Amino acid sequence: MRRLRIRVRDEEGGLEPERFVAAETPARDVVAACEALAMAGVRTVVVERPEDWRADDVVPVVDYLSAPNPGTCLVMVGVKAPVKALLQAVTAAGVVLTYGPEVGGRGATARRKRVEWLAAHAQKEAKRHGGELPPAVARHLVALVMEEDSEAGVGALEVGQEAAKLVAYAGGEPVTRQMVDRITPPHPEARTYQLTDAFIEGDATRAFGLLQDMASGSTPQEPIRIVAGLARHFRGLAEAQAMGTEATPEALTERVGIKGYPAVKLVEQARAARPGGGAAAMARAAALELDLRVSAFQELGRSRDDGLRLVLELGARDLLRSFAGG
Numbered sequence: 554m555r556r557l558r559i560r561v562r563d564e565e566g567g568l569e570p571e572r573f574v575a576a577e578t579p580a581r582d583v584v585a586a587c588e589a590l591a592m593a594g595v596r597t598v599v600v601e602r603p604e605d606w607r608a609d610d611v612v613p614v615v616d617y618l619s620a621p622n623p624g625t626c627l628v629m630v631g632v633k634a635p636v637k638a639l640l641q642a643v644t645a646a647g648v649v650l651t652y653g654p655e656v657g658g659r660g661a662t663a664r665r666k667r668v669e670w671l672a673a674h675a676q677k678e679a680k681r682h683g684g685e686l687p688p689a690v691a692r693h694l695v696a697l698v699m700e701e702d703s704e705a706g707v708g709a710l711e712v713g714q715e716a717a718k719l720v721a722y723a724g725g726e727p728v729t730r731q732m733v734d735r736i737t738p739p740h741p742e743a744r745t746y747q748l749t750d751a752f753i754e755g756d757a758t759r760a761f762g763l764l765q766d767m768a769s770g771s772t773p774q775e776p777i778r779i780v781a782g783l784a785r786h787f788r789g790l791a792e793a794q795a796m797g798t799e800a801t802p803e804a805l806t807e808r809v810g811i812k813g814y815p816a817v818k819l820v821e822q823a824r825a826a827r828p829g830g831g832a833a834a835m836a837r838a839a840a841l842e843l844d845l846r847v848s849a850f851q852e853l854g855r856s857r858d859d860g861l862r863l864v865l866e867l868g869a870r871d872l873l874r875s876f877a878g879g
Contacts, residue, residue, distance in 0.1 A: 566594030576605040603629040611639040618646040678713040684720030784838040790831035793823035833875040841868035
């Protein structure tokens with residue numbers, strides 16, 4: 554869009570684009586703008602989110618595209634494909650450009666395509682800024698910052714910005730996973746995934762470091778909220794392990810309603826954790842929630858916050874033992 558504006562203005566003698574939002578503008582108004590005489594150079598008309606038009610809405614634009622005004626450049630920009638009739642008309646009259654993973658697939662398949670595309674995009678952005686982002690680190694970055702319902706085009710902007718920041722931070726060295734964890738802000742659920750990964754892997758140093766950051770970092774969470782998130786996650790993990798070899802993201806979604814990335818992550822963790830680890834952790838998380846409300850350990854330390862952190866740390870110790878088989 555930036556290159557198009559520059560070309561129209563500097564090479565074609567046109568003005569800045571006339572912009573419309575599909576959900577707020579009838580298609581006939583867009584057609585009227587396209588058919589209006591341009592007083593200077595090429596007229597550019599931009600329609601955002603044309604996928605918001607329904608099949609009946611697009612009839613005027615489809616008719617217009619059978620004989621478009623040669624003095625107007627009509628651009629439609631969306632995050633999803635528009636209705637079939639409009640897509641066919643645009644394909645016949647002009648050019649369709651796609652940015653993002655291939656359309657197709659559902660559930661875990663669609664998400665995998667999105668993650669693969671975003672990881673490749675992160676690597677390209679790192680290279681463009683003079684750095685190196687290894688494939689596994691790029692995938693970790695995407696998993697850390699990508700919201701489940703984000704569109705690929707939106708996620709690309711966020712991932713690209715983080716890649717550029719990481720290259721600058723690395724100072725000429727290849728970006729590592731530790732660098733990503735150190736300076737990339739995760740979406741809220743990502744911290745729970747990281748913490749449960751540390752428990753399953755038996756990485757006590759990482760688990761207590763994450764716990765400290767969650768409880769008293771730049772965006773602290775109350776201990777009871779941390780435990781509630783862990784308890785929900787461990788319930789899903791216990792269900793996934795109970796399914797055994799039949800555990801797939803789709804099957805877990807059907808059984809307990811957990812879908813998208815959380816389902817993918819739970820199935821991965823169910824295979825990595827020792828048998829029964831999810832159920833043991835779920836039981837300890839339930840007891841930990843009670844401890845945070847009534848345990849005498851709350852009275853230790855110089856403040857109630859000190860006591861709550863102690864209860865949380867004792868619970869983390871026991872959760873590490875749950876996955877170690879102790």
